[in-house]
Amino acid sequence: MNTKIGYLIAIALLLVAPFAIYPVFLMKLLCFALFASAFNLILGYGGLLSFGHAAFFGGAAYVTGHALKVWGLPTELGILVGTAIAGVLGLAIGLLAIRRQGIYFAMITLAMAQMVYFFFISADFTGGENGLQGVPRGTALGFIDLQDNLNMYYFVLAIFALGYFIISRAVNSPFGQILSAIRDNEDRATSLGYDVDRYKLLAFVLSATLAGLAGSTKTVVFQLASLTDAHWHMSGEVVLMTLLGGLGTIVGPAVGAGIIVTLQNYLASGPLGAWVPVVLGIIFVICVLAFRRGVVGELREMLRKSF
Amino acid sequence: MTNTGQYILETDGLTKEFKGFTAVDNVDLRVQRHQIHALIGPNGAGKTTVFNLLTKFLIPTRGSIKYNGEDITHIKSAEIARKGVIRSFQISAVFPHMTARENVRVALQRKLGTSFHFWRSVKSLSGLNDRADELLTMVGLERFSDSQVADMSYGRKRALEIATTLAMEPELMLLDEPTQGMGREDVELVTELIRKVSANRTILMVEHNLSVVSRLCDTITVLQRGAVLTEGNYQEVSADPRVKEAYMGKAA
Numbered sequence: 001m002n003t004k005i006g007y008l009i010a011i012a013l014l015l016v017a018p019f020a021i022y023p024v025f026l027m028k029l030l031c032f033a034l035f036a037s038a039f040n041l042i043l044g045y046g047g048l049l050s051f052g053h054a055a056f057f058g059g060a061a062y063v064t065g066h067a068l069k070v071w072g073l074p075t076e077l078g079i080l081v082g083t084a085i086a087g088v089l090g091l092a093i094g095l096l097a098i099r100r101q102g103i104y105f106a107m108i109t110l111a112m113a114q115m116v117y118f119f120f121i122s123a124d125f126t127g128g129e130n131g132l133q134g135v136p137r138g139t140a141l142g143f144i145d146l147q148d149n150l151n152m153y154y155f156v157l158a159i160f161a162l163g164y165f166i167i168s169r170a171v172n173s174p175f176g177q178i179l180s181a182i183r184d185n186e187d188r189a190t191s192l193g194y195d196v197d198r199y200k201l202l203a204f205v206l207s208a209t210l211a212g213l214a215g216s217t218k219t220v221v222f223q224l225a226s227l228t229d230a231h232w233h234m235s236g237e238v239v240l241m242t243l244l245g246g247l248g249t250i251v252g253p254a255v256g257a258g259i260i261v262t263l264q265n266y267l268a269s270g271p272l273g274a275w276v277p278v279v280l281g282i283i284f285v286i287c288v289l290a291f292r293r294g295v296v297g298e299l300r301e302m303l304r305k306s307f
Numbered sequence: 308m309t310n311t312g313q314y315i316l317e318t319d320g321l322t323k324e325f326k327g328f329t330a331v332d333n334v335d336l337r338v339q340r341h342q343i344h345a346l347i348g349p350n351g352a353g354k355t356t357v358f359n360l361l362t363k364f365l366i367p368t369r370g371s372i373k374y375n376g377e378d379i380t381h382i383k384s385a386e387i388a389r390k391g392v393i394r395s396f397q398i399s400a401v402f403p404h405m406t407a408r409e410n411v412r413v414a415l416q417r418k419l420g421t422s423f424h425f426w427r428s429v430k431s432l433s434g435l436n437d438r439a440d441e442l443l444t445m446v447g448l449e450r451f452s453d454s455q456v457a458d459m460s461y462g463r464k465r466a467l468e469i470a471t472t473l474a475m476e477p478e479l480m481l482l483d484e485p486t487q488g489m490g491r492e493d494v495e496l497v498t499e500l501i502r503k504v505s506a507n508r509t510i511l512m513v514e515h516n517l518s519v520v521s522r523l524c525d526t527i528t529v530l531q532r533g534a535v536l537t538e539g540n541y542q543e544v545s546a547d548p549r550v551k552e553a554y555m556g557k558a559a
C-alpha cells in the first residue's frame with residue numbers, strides 16, 4: 001500500500017520535473033538510474049560482483065549510435081539493436097564468467113570488458129578518441145520530434161519506466177525466488193535440483209541487456225557515444241551508485257545514481273571541479289564504513305526498527 | 308520409477324583422495340530400500356565426504372555409485388536431486404532472507420516449470436501455498452509461515468530444512484547430523500520427525516548421538532579413517548570391541 005503511494009508520488013514528480021529542472025540533466029539521471037538498477041539485478045539479487053558492466057553500457061551506446069547515424073534506422077529500432085547486442089555480449093561474457101565465484105568473477109568480467117574497450121579504441125566505426133558524434137535523435141513513433149527536449153524527456157521516461165518495471169518484476173517473479181535462494185545458499189539450491197549456473201546466467205544476461213538499454217538511450221539523449229561509456233571507470237561508478245543507494249533494494253540504485261549524477265554535475269561547475277573523483281572516493285569510503293545498507297537500505301532499517 | 312531391487316543405493320570401491328590423503332577408502336555401501344541406515348564414525352572419519360561424493364559435490368577419485376540400479380557416478384548434483392536423492396547439510400541449510408513458506412516453495416515450484424519465467428508475477432506461485440503450509444504443519448512450524456527465517460531458532464531452522472526436503476518428495480534422504488547442536492527437547496522432536504517421514508522412503512543419516520541411532524536405525528555402517536570398519540544392527544555394532552576402540556581412541 002505504502003509502496004503504491006510512493007510510486008504514484010514518484011511518477012507525478014517525474015512527470016512535472018522537466019518544468020522545474022533542466023530536462024537534459026533529468027534524462028542523464030534517468031539513464032544512469034536505469035543502468036544502476038540493471039546492475040543491481042546481478043550484484044544485489046544475483047550476488048555476483050561484475051566489474052565489466054561498462055562493456056554493455058558502452059557497447060550498446062556505440063551500436064545504437066552507429067545504427068542511427070550510419071544506417072539511418074528509426075530511433076526505437078536503433079535502441080533495440082543496441083540493447084540486443086548488449087544482451088548477446090552479456091551472454092558471451094556470462095558463459096565464460098558465471099562458473100567463477102567472488103573475486104574471480106569480478107576479474108574475468110573486468111578483463112573481458114577491457115578487451116571490449118580496446119576493441120572500441122581500435123575499431124574505425126567508433127571514431128576513436130573523438131567518439132561517435134552528431135547522432136540524430138530522430139522521431140518517436142515516426143512523428144514526435146525528439147529534437148525537442150521536452151518530447152525527448154518523456155520518451156526517456158517511458159523507456160526508464162519500462163526497464164524499471166522489467167527489473168522489479170524479475171525480482172518478484174518465480175525466477176526471482178530461485179535467484180534469491182541461490183544468493184542465500186547456493187549449495188542448498190543445487191541440492192533441491194536447480195542448475196544454479198543457468199539461473200545466474202539468465203540474471204547476468206538480463207542485467208547486461210537492460211544496462212545496454214540505458215547506454216543506447218543515453219546515446220540518443222546526448223547524440224554521442226564515446227570511450228567514456230565503455231571505460232572501466234564507468235563499471236566502477238555503477239558499483240558505487242548501487243552500493244550508495246542500497247544493494248538489493250528495488251529503488252536504492254536509482255537513488256544512488258541520482259545522488260552521484262547530481263554531485264558530479266554540481267561539483268564539476270564549482271571550484272571543486274578537478275576533485276570530483278576524490279569526492280566520490282570519499283563518499284564511497286564513508287558508505288562502506290558507515291552505511292553498509294546504503295541510503296535506502298538504512299532508511300528501511302530505521303523504519304523497520306521504529307515499528 | 309518403482310524399482311523393487313533390494314538396494315536403493317550401492318557404491319563399489321568408492322574412494323576420494325585429497326592430494327595423497329585418502330578421506331574415503333574403498334567403501335562398498337549397500338543401503339536397503341525403506342530402511343533408516345546410519346553412517347557413524349569418529350570425527351574426520353569421512354562421513355560428510357561420502358555424502359558429498361554421493362551427491363557429486365565432490366568427484367570420486369575411484370569407484371562407482373548406483374541408485375535404483377542406475378549408474379549415477381557421472382551425473383551432476385542438481386540432476387541427482389531431480390532423480391529423488393535429496394541431501395541436507397551438516398550446518399543448517401535454509402534460505403535466511405526468505406520466509407519459511409517461501410523456503411518450502413522453492414522446493415515445490417520446480418514442478419511448475421516456470422522457474423525461469425522472469426516476466427511472471429510471484430503471485431503465480433500462490434497456488435503452492437496450501438501444500439507449503441501443509442508441510443510446515445507437519446514439522447510443527449505452522450505458526451511461522453510468514454516469519455523471516457533468519458530470525459528463527461536453530462531447531463526450527465532444521466525442522467524447516469526437513470519440510471523443504473520433504474517438499475521434493477525424495478525417495479532417498481541423506482541427513483548429515485540432523486540433531487547436531489540441539490538441546491534435548493529439539494533432539495526428541497527431530498527424532499520423531501525423522502521416524503514419521505521415513506514411511507515409504509529410505510533414509511541414510513550421519514549421526515553422532517547414539518541414542519538417536521539406536522532408536523531409529525535398522526542398519527549401521529561404521530566408518531573409520533575413510534574405510535568401513537563394520538556393519539550391522541545396533542546390537543551387533545555396539546558389541547563390537549573395535550567400534551568402542553575407534554570411538555574411545557578419539558572421544559575419551
Ligand SMILES: Nc1ncnc2c1ncn2[C@@H]1O[C@H](COP(=O)(O)OP(=O)(O)OP(=O)(O)O)[C@@H](O)[C@H]1O
Pocket residue numbers: 325330348349350351352353354355356357397
Ligand atoms: N575438500 C577437502 N580437502 C581436503 N581435505 C578434506 C576436504 N574435505 C574433507 N577433508 C578431510 O577429509 C577427512 C574427512 O572429513 P569429513 O568431513 O568427511 O569427516 P566427517 O566424518 O564428516 O567428520 P565430522 O564428524 O567431524 O563431521 C578429514 O580429515 C578432512 O580434513
Ligand SMILES: [Mg+2]
Pocket residue numbers: 354355356397
Ligand atoms: Mg561431517
